[in-house]
Amino acid sequence: MNSLLALLIVPVIGSAAAAVLQRYRLVERLITFLTFSVTFLFLFEIKIGDILTWHLDFLGKNLEMGLQITPLSIFMLYMTIAFGIVLTFYNLSERSKMKGFLLLLTLAASNWIFMSTDLIGFFFAWELMGWSSILMIFGGKREEESRHGALYYAMMSIGGSYSMLIGIFLLSNLTGTFSIQSNVSYLTLILGLHPWWVLGIVSLFFVAFMVKSGIFPFHTWVPHTYGEAPDGFVPYLSSVMSKYGVYGFLIFLPLTSGAHVPSVLGLAWPNYVLLWFGSVTAVAGSVLAFMQDDVKKLFAYSSFSNLGFILAAIALFTPIGLTAGMFHAFNHLLFNGAIFITVIAVISKVGTTRMSEMGGIWQKMPLTFLTFFVGIAAAAGIPPFAGFGSKWMIFQAMISHGLIFATVLLFFASIASFLYLMRAFHAIFLGQLSHKYDNVKEVSAIGKITEVFLLGALIFFGILPGFVLDPINSIVNSFGLKPLPTSGYEYINGFFSSINMVSIFIVVIVTFIFGFALFAVVAKHKKVPQEDNYTAGQIPQDWNLTPEMYQFSYDFYEPMDKELAPFLKVKIDGFFKGFGESVEYIGEAIKEIFTGNVQIYTYLAVGGLVIFVIAGWVVW
Amino acid sequence: MSEWTEIVDYFRGRSMWMLHYCTGCGAIELPPTMTSRWDMERFGITPMATPRQADILLITGYLAIKTLKRVIYTYEQMQAPKWVLGFGSCTINGGIYWDSYNVIERLDKYIPVDIYIAGCMPRPEAILDAFVKLKEMVQMGEAKGYEKYVKNYDWYKANQDKVLKRTSPVLKEIEKVTKIG
Amino acid sequence: MKTYNLAALLVGVPLLMAFSIPLFGFISKQLAKWITVLTLGFEFFFGLYIFFWHIYPFNVIMGNWVPPFGENLYIGPFATVLIILVSFVGLMISIYNLWSANHGDVVHFALLFLMFVGGSIGLISTGDIFNIFIFMEITGISSFALAAYGPERRALGGAFKYLVISSIGSTLYLFGVLLIYTQLGTLNIAEIAARISQTTSGLLTFAGILLVxxxxxxxxxxxxxxxxxxxxxGAVNPVSATLSGIGSVGGIYVLFRILMTVFGKDGNFVSTYGNMDLMALVAILGSATVVIGELSALVQKNVKKMLAYSSMAQMGLVAIGFSIGSKLGAYAGVFQLVNHSIAKAMMFLILGVIVSFGIGEHIEDMKGLWYKSPFLTLAFTIGALSLLGLPLFGGFWSKFALVDASIQRGGWYDFVIAIVLFASVVEAFYYLRIVGYMFTSKPTSTDKIKVSISPAVPIVAFSILIVAIGIFPQIVGGISWNAAHELTDKMGGYVLNVIPTIVGH
Amino acid sequence: MVIVEFLIKLSQGFGIGALALATGLLFGGIGRKIMARIQRRYGPPFTQNFMDLFKLLSKGSVSHGWAFDLGLVAGFAPMLAALMFLPIGPFTLLPSDSSLIMIVYLMMMAYLGMAMGVLASGNPNSAIGMSRALMLMVGYEVPFAAVIFSVYLFSKTGYLTQIVTQQAGGFMNWNIVKMPLGFLATEIALQGMLGEKPFDQAIAPAEIASGPMVELGGKYLGFGMIQHSVGLFLETGIVVDLFLGGAPNFWIFIAKQFVLYFIVILVDAILPRLRIHEATSFFWKLPLFLGILQAVIVIIQGGVLNV
Incomplete structure (x- = not known):
């Protein structure tokens, strides 16, 4: 079997098997995991430049469809499937309501998206991925909310797809082909002649990508959906599925790199606009994130904030911008996966997603706690973990263009990410342990293996970023740009400086050892329980003070709300909801036509006829 | 080893952080002690906010039974080495509350007091004098009230129970209380 | 002119069997039902035979009177695809009826059902506009009675409304036919089509409006x-499936046979003779139908009513597809028609199974169906997703083609397609809401639904067909393309095949 | 050979750490003395902070679990690690990696570790203090970032060593002359970074019992103090390297640092504490405006790299 085809066929077969055997939960999960693994094995068979074409007799034409492996697609494939393996492995031990056959359908769609050479296949896979994920979200824990979340996502997603559909046909009617390659090069060709026209078409595509990645102002579905999706699926949703939009952007971004468009600060203005979309997304995501009390919503906002970083970086479409964006996409996949997997591990143990009801879990789940800690350290961009390099490169890429406002916004988002990460860290893991959770246990052995693996990956790719940067450089090369210089696996090279991550790692390790040594040498400490705490002299037991009453995590950043209140008044969510409501209102009114009274129907029919006769026969 | 202890004691005496448990009218004497006129910071004595950080527990007045409980709790939350200063007559003999039904008369029946400052009120000079005296005692290795508390915990506990009408130790785990540092 | 008179059996057999069913009914009620199945099976395989052996297009000449003098049946590509579709859907519903039709007058139900399907096949294959009227009346009368069938009182009300409106429709149609006949003196479609330009423009328009x-x-x-x-x-579920999967197919067929073949003016985009472009009129009607249908369905809480409104909206989509007038548009229309018939019929049948287990029709009653019957839920989901035009299912390709056709036509069809796509988003909302209810909520009672073999067969067959079309659109693609070709090339595709000697005008 | 080199670096690093700690503690002591004199007190001896630290390290303490311990060490170690990349006068331990942003982020890791430790204690006061500290951080880091980026653009390098080298050759070459607005913004941000009034909301002893430090005693508080002292050295050192042209030798470096710290102390002495949201929004107004204005000026002067 052709390996390219196998990447599509294997998941579909696995999906069918999982659907048939879905009654036996463990078997289904095992099939899901094995299918991901087998798909991954097929990845070793393929290499850049592999191509597979076939013909589809449709629309009265003999349409050529195909799959092709580019540096970008192979990077994406490795990234997403490997993450899928980790997630499905973790899910072997979880009792979440994730439906394996839908996940495998999503995998097939995902592989197709990354490999498709034609718009038909791309759109087919895009929609397939769309509906399988929508159905998946229906399996959330809270019925009403998960249905609402899924429908919200469905509306935005389908709206975006239709926008892309129109774009596809506007394009193919011009060029007479569905091939992505020829369409993009055609657009590049006529960009100088009809810039507005090209931008119009491209923005039809971009709407779909923005919806999928949750870019401002199409981000509103993200918290609703991530917050309610089944726990086992959320990591996939936020780590992998948000990258489809990034991939889409990368298909069309080379267009505007030509010099035919007016530029701002050496940047074609469509790129400039996209960059601002990205920056605003990053800020909005961060700000909204630190006001959440629901942990899944918090990290949903966090996720789309990071997508803002990625978009801002790739919108630059310079070597360093592209490298930084792709690198951040990879890092985001990694740390977001680690964070979400640990978060769902906690959720499955404590049975709530409200952070104000958690606290002190670190005593019960130490490994999960450590993984989460390294995850948020990476998310905050702290060296030497994965996440630092990419953020640092993004800032360099931005500032080297003199984009000071956008850079400061991004930096603000980056600092604000500390706020929401610390909030989650504190409210979930630190602080007082409620007696409710006295019986909480650490994750199972499978979970531990997953967590150790993620922990290792976060450190490994943090100190040896070259393993990611090398493939990214070949992506940059394939876009016709000159890749950044490389000087070894441990180096991150930028404009302003290059950093040796291993040396930082060693320094940090040495100082840590020194710190522990000092800690051990000086005066001894004694361990006390958490109830023995400063209470201004009050004895907690006398006041029936429970640990949860002594945990401050609700409305953690309340003073900030005052300052940001004017910005929060802009409710895009409300716009979409209001739109939906008015459609429903109109529907309510229109429904009244069908009263159930046959006389009315007769009048309608006769009235219609009379109008036709007058309008058509007499007036027309 | 004794040289090391001496050095440690010397620095401990030069850096004493104080937690003032202001129960009665004595608190009014502390602001002048801290501020420009008498400036206790020149002896390295600084007010602290929590028992975890403090070395000195300064009790500035009468102790109702209700407050006694909190004082014991706070004292036990402090870490060795720690010292108690009883401030004013009330901590010595109950002062004007000597016959009150719910005020204790002698503080050192409940927690070990290193130095009493007599007077009603003691002037800031007296407070500073006590601080200096305590410093000297610490540097000489004489102020060992906290060790006395551990050694004679049963006696202190019995006295505490008598007035507090309760049997369990304030900090629950008895072995934690009876262990120094 | 190819002739193949044996194909008269296509119309003859079902009608003959229909009227002999009471005889079989004397023997056994089951036999009556099985006769329906066998007859429709014969129809279906005959249709496949015609298709696979490429016998079409051909004429059936009655009594050696060649058209335009005699009456004829013309079975071209368009008729072939619809005959296969109608007989397949009919076959499936009749298999379903083996299980479902077990109360009341089973024998007469079988009679009416067979008569309805036979009438529809006649409607599709006849070459004479007056015979169209006759077959319309046959299907009409049988469907009024079918709609009134069942234990529920609301069936009577629904049937009565259908009767009234349908009568008005028939009358208007007859007037239209009359006007044309006064002008041209012939009822043969091919001849009218060839000579349509000889008529008075105003009168033709008036006739056209009446026909539309x-x-x-x-x-x-x-x-x-x-x-x-x-x-x-109101009707019982198999009847709703029949009306939606078969009845509307006939309606659409006649509408566009008359507009495109009879009134049509060849060009890049087919338009009609007369003062006004009736194709544009139908496009407007179609858009209005889509919007009104979808928005009304949006606020419905009764699943069956929602399906009814959605059915209306889907027919609007089909009408828009045909009314584009290009080959691609007709192709999209045929494709959409096929997908809609299959999916909607299946969904009504699933609803029938669900209702038969004492679960209501309200959307809240769908809660937790997944836990009761994953099979029905998956099948319903497949139907819904196909109607929404999502990939892996047939509907994807037809919606794809529809958008392509509209954008290729350009002009004000850009607005039409914008409206259609907006309405599709609305449609996605209400279908996914039902699916969501089925998937998310735990049911109050967890009795498993055991689907017996007879209703399972059509549901499985429909699902497999939907997925098969979704993966291999060529199944419907080729024949739909031929049908589109026939519709847009009226002389070459239709007229000359019926009357080779006629000269077009 | 590598091992010898490593050991040399290790001992040098140890020396730098000790030096920075000593300087930081000394600054703290002098700061207390200055403060006392402004308030017309005699004040503690300027070695007071050394004595305090010694006492703290020798005093008993309580721990709330291993996360508490780990957090304190994780708050202390990265700060020390960041110090290794700071050019101190002519000397830099690891010059090839002295990228400014990296130092800033390493410092943030110290805050993160510290936060982990104090929050593990489970005291609401420390949580409130930590939330205030973080909100304040959102305030001062933003103008500081604007300044850092304008220095990047101006110097066309991100290495702190090179930024220092470019300022060689007298006062007129210092960045404070070339970028006065940026320096002003930095100076205000420094006030917040060091947590001095009016930006000492996180450690409000009277309201929230010294905030994050509420449960820290003995060596834990000692570690906190070390972190603060090293942080003081590091933060003033960065500003010296950025704006005051570095220094030819260690003593001048310290002198320049002290000038910066002196300004901070003076401001601290005369201003009351702001409410936390006032403080944060203050940073988003004047200092941010100054920082961005500086960046715009740099860009207009032709600071954009050719990419």
Whole structure:
């Protein structure tokens, strides 16, 4: 079997098997995991430049469809499937309501998206991925909310797809082909002649990508959906599925790199606009994130904030911008996966997603706690973990263009990410342990293996970023740009400086050892329980003070709300909801036509006829 | 080893952080002690906010039974080495509350007091004098009230129970209380 | 002119069997039902035979009177695809009826059902506009009775409304035919089509409007579709499936046979003779139907009524597809028609199974169906996703083609397609809401639904077909393309095949 | 050979750490003395902070679990690690990696570790203090970032060593002359970084019992103090390297640092504490405006790299 085809066929077969055997939960999960693994094995068979074409007799034409492996697609494939393996492995031990056959359908769609050479296949896979994920979200824990979340996502997603559909046909009617390659090069060709026209078409595509990645102002579905999706699926949703939009952007971004468009600060203005979309997304995501009390919503906002970083970086479409964006996409996949997997591990143990009801879990789940800690350290961009390099490169890429406002916004988002990460860290893991959770246990052995693996990956790719940067450089090369210089696996090279991550790692390790040594040498400490705490002299037991009453995590950043209140008044969510409501209102009114009274129907029919006769026969 | 202890004691005496448990009218004497006129910071004595950080527990007045409980709790939350200063007559003999039904008369029946400052009120000079005296005692290795508390915990506990009408130790785990540092 | 008179059996057999069913009914009620299945099976395989052996296009000449003098049946590509579709859907519903039709007058139900399907096949294959009227009446009368069938009182109300509106439609149609006949003196479609330009333009337009109005009743286009929600909701589920999967196919067929073949003016985009472009009129009607249908369905809480409204909206989509007038548009229309018939019929049948287990029709009653019957839920989901035009299912390709056709036509069709896509988003909302109810909520009672073999067969067959079309659109693609070709090339595709000697004008 | 080199670096690093700690503690002591004199007190001896630290390290303490311990060490170690990349006068331990942003982020890791430790204690006061500290951080880091980026653009390098080298050759070459607005913004941000009034909301002893430090005693508080002292050295050192042209030798470096710290102390002495949201929004107004204005000026002067 052709390996390219196998990447599509294997998941579909696995999906069918999982659907048939879905009654036996463990078997289904095992099939899901094995299918991901087998798909991954097929990845070793393929290499850049592999191509597979076939013909589809449709629309009265003999349409050529195909799959092709580019540096970008192979990077994406490795990234997403490997993450899928980790997630499905973790899910072997979880009792979440994730439906394996839908996940495998999503995998097939995902592989197709990354490999498709034609718009038909791309759109087919895009929609397939769309509906399988929508159905998946229906399996959330809270019925009403998960249905609402899924429908919200469905509306935005389908709206975006239709926008892309129109774009596809506007394009193919011009060029007479569905091939992505020829369409993009055609657009590049006529960009100088009809810039507005090209931008119009491209923005039809971009709407779909923005919806999928949750870019401002199409981000509103993200918290609703991530917050309610089944726990086992959320990591996939936020780590992998948000990258489809990034991939889409990368298909069309080379267009505007030509010099035919007016530029701002050496940047074609469509790129400039996209960059601002990205920056605003990053800020909005961060700000909204630190006001959440629901942990899944918090990290949903966090996720789309990071997508803002990625978009801002790739919108630059310079070597360093592209490298930084792709690198951040990879890092985001990694740390977001680690964070979400640990978060769902906690959720499955404590049975709530409200952070104000958690606290002190670190005593019960130490490994999960450590993984989460390294995850948020990476998310905050702290060296030497994965996440630092990419953020640092993004800032360099931005500032080297003199984009000071956008850079400061991004930096603000980056600092604000500390706020929401610390909030989650504190409210979930630190602080007082409620007696409710006295019986909480650490994750199972499978979970531990997953967590150790993620922990290792976060450190490994943090100190040896070259393993990611090398493939990214070949992506940059394939876009016709000159890749950044490389000087070894441990180096991150930028404009302003290059950093040796291993040396930082060693320094940090040495100082840590020194710190522990000092800690051990000086005066001894004694361990006390958490109830023995400063209470201004009050004895907690006398006041029936429970640990949860002594945990401050609700409305953690309340003073900030005052300052940001004017910005929060802009409710895009409300716009979409209001739109939906008015459609429903109109529907309510229109429904009244069908009263159930046959006389009315007769009048309608006769009235219609009379109008036709007058309008058509007499007036027309 | 004794040289090391001496050095440690010397620095401990030069850096004493104080937690003032202001129960009665004595608190009014502390602001002048801290501020420009008498400036206790020149002896390295600084007010602290929590028992975890403090070395000195300064009790500035009468102790109702209700407050006694909190004082014991706070004292036990402090870490060795720690010292108690009883401030004013009330901590010595109950002062004007000597016959009150719910005020204790002698503080050192409940927690070990290193130095009493007599007077009603003691002037800031007296407070500073006590601080200096305590410093000297610490540097000489004489102020060992906290060790006395551990050694004679049963006696202190019995006295505490008598007035507090309760049997369990304030900090629950008895072995934690009876262990120094 | 190819002739193949044996194909008269296509119309003859079902009608003959229909009227002999009471005889079989004397022997056994089961036998009556099985006769239906066998007859429709014969129809289906005959249709496949015609298709696979490439016998079409051909004529059936009655008594050696060649058209235009005699009556004829013309079975071209368009008729072939619809005959296969109608007989397949009919076959499946009749298999379903083996299980479902077990109360009341089973024998007469079988009679009416067979008569309805036979009438529909006749409607599709006849080459004479007056015979169209006759077959319309045959299907009409049988469907009124079918709609009234069942234990529920609301069926009577629905049937009555259908009766009234449908009669108006038939009358208008007859007027239209009359006007044409006064002008040309012939009822043969081919001859009228060839000589249509000889008529008075104004009168032709008037006739056209009457015809459109009359046929829009069956084709479920606004404002002539008032009967749809009540009748569909009132009738028992297999009847709703029949009306939606077979009845509307006939309506759409006649509408566009007349507009495109009879009135049509060849060009890049087919338009009609007369003062006004009736194709544009139908496009407007179609858009209005889509919007009104989808928005009305949006606020419905009764699943069956929602399906009825959605049915209306889907027919609007089909009408828009045909009315584009290009080959691609007709192709999209045929494709959409096939997908809609299969999916909607299946969904009504699933609803029938669900209702038979004492679960209501309200959307809240769908809660937790997944836990009761994953099979029905998956099948319903497949149907819904196909109607939404999502990939892996047939509907994807037809919607794809529809958008392509509209954008290729350009002009004001860009707005039409924008409206259609907006309405599709609305449609996605209400279908996914049902699916969501089925998937998310735990049911109050966890009794498993055991689906017996007879209703399972059609549901499985429909699902497999939907997925098969979704993966291999060529299954419907080729024949739909031929049908589109026939529709857009009226002389080459139709007229010359019926009357080779005629000269077009 | 590598091992010898490593050991040399290790001992040098140890020396730098000790030096920075000593300087930081000394600054703290002098700061207390200055403060006392402004308030017309005699004040503690300027070695007071050394004595305090010694006492703290020798005093008993309580721990709330291993996360508490780990957090304190994780708050202390990265700060020390960041110090290794700071050019101190002519000397830099690891010059090739002295990227400014990296130092800033390493410092943030110290805050993160510290936060982990104090929050593990489970005291609401420390949580409130930590939330205030973080909100304040959102305030001062933003103008500081604007300044850092304008220095990047101006110097066309991100290495702190090179930024220092470019300022060689007298006062007129210092960045404070070339970028006065940026320096002003930095100076205000420094006030917040060091947590001095009016930006000492996180450690409000009277309201929230010294905030994050509420449960820290003995060596834990000692570690906190070390972190603060090293942080003081590091933060003033960065500003010296950025704006005051570095220094030819260690003593001048310290002198320049002290000038910066002196300004901070003076401001601290005369201003009351702001409410936390006032403080944060203050940073988003004047200092941010100054920082961005500086960046715009740099860009207009032709600071954009050719990419």
């Amino acid at each position: 109005a009359g046929l829009a009743v069956e084709a479920e286009l606004f404002p002539f579709n008032g009967w749809v929600p009540d009748t569909y909701t």
